[in-house]
Amino acid sequence: GDSVTQMEGPVTLSEEAFLTINCTYTATGYPSLFWYVQYPGEGLQLLLKATKADDKGSNKGFEATYRKETTSFHLEKGSVQVSDSAVYFCALSNAGNNRKLIWGLGTSLAVNP
Amino acid sequence: GAVVSQHPSRVICKSGTSVKIECRSLDFQATTMFWYRQFPKKSLMLMATSNEGSKATYEQGVEKDKFLINHASLTLSTLTVTSAHPEDSSFYICSARIRERGPEAFFGQGTRLTVV
Numbered sequence: 001g002d003s004v005t006q007m008e009g010p011v012t013l014s015e016e017a018f019l020t021i022n023c024t025y026t027a028t029g030y031p032s033l034f035w036y037v038q039y040p041g042e043g044l045q046l047l048l049k050a051t052k053a054d055d056k057g058s059n060k061g062f063e064a065t066y067r068k069e070t071t072s073f074h075l076e077k078g079s080v081q082v083s084d085s086a087v088y089f090c091a092l093s094n095a096g097n098n099r100k101l102i103w104g105l106g107t108s109l110a111v112n113p
Numbered sequence: 114g115a116v117v118s119q120h121p122s123r124v125i126c127k128s129g130t131s132v133k134i135e136c137r138s139l140d141f142q143a144t145t146m147f148w149y150r151q152f153p154k155k156s157l158m159l160m161a162t163s164n165e166g167s168k169a170t171y172e173q174g175v176e177k178d179k180f181l182i183n184h185a186s187l188t189l190s191t192l193t194v195t196s197a198h199p200e201d202s203s204f205y206i207c208s209a210r211i212r213e214r215g216p217e218a219f220f221g222q223g224t225r226l227t228v229v
Contacts (some may be wrong), residue, residue, distance in 0.1 A: 032215070032216040032217075034217075036220075042222060042223070043119070043220045043221055043222040043223040044157075044206065044208075044220040046217060046218075046219075049217065051215070051216075089156065089157070093216035093218075099145075099210065099215075099216045100147070100159060100162065101147075101159075101208075101216075101218055103156045103157050104156060105155065105156040106155075
């Protein structure tokens, strides 16, 4: 079945450091790919998405490119801030089954000043 | 747009009682709603999927008699944890999907349930 594998955390960075969180997937067909973010004590928010190969999703300085050849959707940010401290989830959605989201385990990011 | 409101955000209940959690789509009609449970330092576990006016589809291992889901209208779904026990303590999250918006899901703020 479809699955998402996400790099394990926690990740601890200093402010202004470069961030990469790896995400790879296994899926039939052409899924849509997402990154969701969960700030402490809050629900999930969509950070960015890509719906087809080579699409680049971007938001708040974060980027991820849908790479079908490597089945990856790695999240990157050039200069992280303390306010980026959160848990980041990679997910995919495939056609059918009410388009259920298949989730990675989440990667906790802590950014120190 | 596409705001999902979940209530309450926190609830503490006694063991053996029932708790109802509401999930409302405030500015759209949600064709499908999902209920998740999130364990500490774990990913989200999908509990069930519900479509308005029909019975919820539960994931394997989720007790439908314990976690009652009602999707009475296109803007409201409820999850009732019946006869709650301490092991039911968790973070419960609802999300909603709009058919016209494709696969994107919109999430409520979550409900922290503590059973004492």
